[in-house]
Amino acid sequence: MTTASDNSAAKCYALVPCAGVGERAGAGGPKQYREIAGTTVVAHTLAALARVPRVAKTLVVLAADDGEFAARAPAFAGWADPCGGATRAGSVAAGLEALARRGARDRDWVLVHDAARCLVRPSAIERLIDACIDDAVGGLLALPLSDTLKQAGEGERVAQTLDRSGKWTAQTPQMFRLGLLRRALAQAGDNITDEASAIEALGHAPRLVRGEPDNFKLTWPADFALAERLLRTTP
Ligand code: C5P
Numbered sequence: 001m002t003t004a005s006d007n008s009a010a011k012c013y014a015l016v017p018c019a020g021v022g023e024r025a026g027a028g029g030p031k032q033y034r035e036i037a038g039t040t041v042v043a044h045t046l047a048a049l050a051r052v053p054r055v056a057k058t059l060v061v062l063a064a065d066d067g068e069f070a071a072r073a074p075a076f077a078g079w080a081d082p083c084g085g086a087t088r089a090g091s092v093a094a095g096l097e098a099l100a101r102r103g104a105r106d107r108d109w110v111l112v113h114d115a116a117r118c119l120v121r122p123s124a125i126e127r128l129i130d131a132c133i134d135d136a137v138g139g140l141l142a143l144p145l146s147d148t149l150k151q152a153g154e155g156e157r158v159a160q161t162l163d164r165s166g167k168w169t170a171q172t173p174q175m176f177r178l179g180l181l182r183r184a185l186a187q188a189g190d191n192i193t194d195e196a197s198a199i200e201a202l203g204h205a206p207r208l209v210r211g212e213p214d215n216f217k218l219t220w221p222a223d224f225a226l227a228e229r230l231l232r233t234t235p
Contacts, residue, residue, distance in 0.1 A: 011108045012129060013099055014049045014058040014173070017091040018042055018069065018115035019084025026221040032115040033072045036224055037231035040072040044118035044231065047075070051122040054129050055111065059102070061095040089192050093185040096178060106179025109133070112195050113173040119214045119230055120173070128175055131209045138176035139207030140196050141215065142168040170194050171211045180204075 022031030032042040042060075049058050058078035062069050069080055079102060083094035092112055099110065111128070113120065124141055132139045145167040153159025174195040176184070180202075181195055188198035196206040214230050216223065 010133075010177070011056040011104070012054050012111060012133075012175075013104055013108060013178075014052075014055045014078075014111045014113055015092065015095045015099060016042075016045065016049070016058060016060045016113055016115050017084070017088050017095065018060050019063040019066070019091045020088065020116070022116070022219075024219050025224070030068075031218055031224075033068050034218075034224060036118070036228045041118045041218060041227075042069070042115045043073045043075065045113065045115050045120065046073055046078070048118070048120050048122055049111075049113065049125070050077070052125045052129070054126070057102075059095055059099050060115070061091045061098070085190075087190045089185060089188065089190050089198075092195065093182070096182050096185070099178060100182075104178050106177065106182070108178050109138070109175055110178050110181060111173035111175045112181075114217050116218045117172055117215055118218065119216065119227060119234075121212060121215070124211055124215060125173055128173055128209045131207055132175045135207055137199065137204045137206055138174075138180070139209050140174035140194070141171040141211030142208045143171065143211050143213060144168050168208055170196060171215050171217075174206070176206070 018032050025031040028034055033040050049055055060080045061084050062080055062082045063084040064082050081098040083098050084091040085094050128141055145164045149162040149164045150158045151160040151162055184198035184202050188201050192198050199206050218227055
């Protein structure tokens with residue numbers, strides 16, 4: 001059905017996959033619900049997104065049996081949907097359907113952002129939107145690789161040193177139009193670890209937008225202490 005709103009400018013939505021168990025982060029429950037610097041990881045993440053005026057609404061994807069989110073992010077004013085899947089890709093794909101059910105259109109932009117990247121700065125999200133809003137494909141925050149890159153072999157010994165030139169590490173948010181991303185994820189299946197790789201598999205070249213080193217994904221036990229220090233010292 002065509003409605004008057006179909007002709008309005010494309011909106012930006014944020015989609016936050018928050019349905020993981022975070023096995024690599026060690027004991028203590030899902031990493032997005034761990035407390036750092038006075039509140040939970042996911043509450044920091046959602047507060048950063050809420051400070052970006054061009055993000056019209058945020059949808060958080062929860063695990064089907066999630067009983068914690070409301071208590072762990074009490075200030076959140078967006079949508080939460082318990083449609084999480086077994087993998088991150090499955091959670092994102094289900095989240096796109098949930099956005100569409102709530103009125104998001106194929107040409108609207110979706111910024112997919114990991115709940116576990118709680119140090120993202122609103123200014124970096126603004127930079128991503130500025131770079132992608134008129135782009136045919138979309139793009140992602142990423143960082144040029146600065147360290148030398150090793151391929152591990154047997155017993156955690158170096159098998160090979162890889163050429164690092166031209167290599168970037170992918171962060172989030174990753175910003176694509178809902179319709180394109182839906183099609184890309186349906187074709188890519190469950191094994192991809194970011195949205196851009198699904199878009200690439202359709203033959204597109206997402207734009208690399210320079211991010212910041214502190215927008216790392218809390219993954220290992222030591223990441224939590226580092227994130228705490230940064231959150232307590234960043235204005
Ligand atoms: O496990 P990983 O660090 O790759 O998770 C990245 C993000 O994806 C986290 O915010 C996590 O909660 C989310 N995720 C999800 N559904 C899964 C697995 C991960 O929403 N099945």
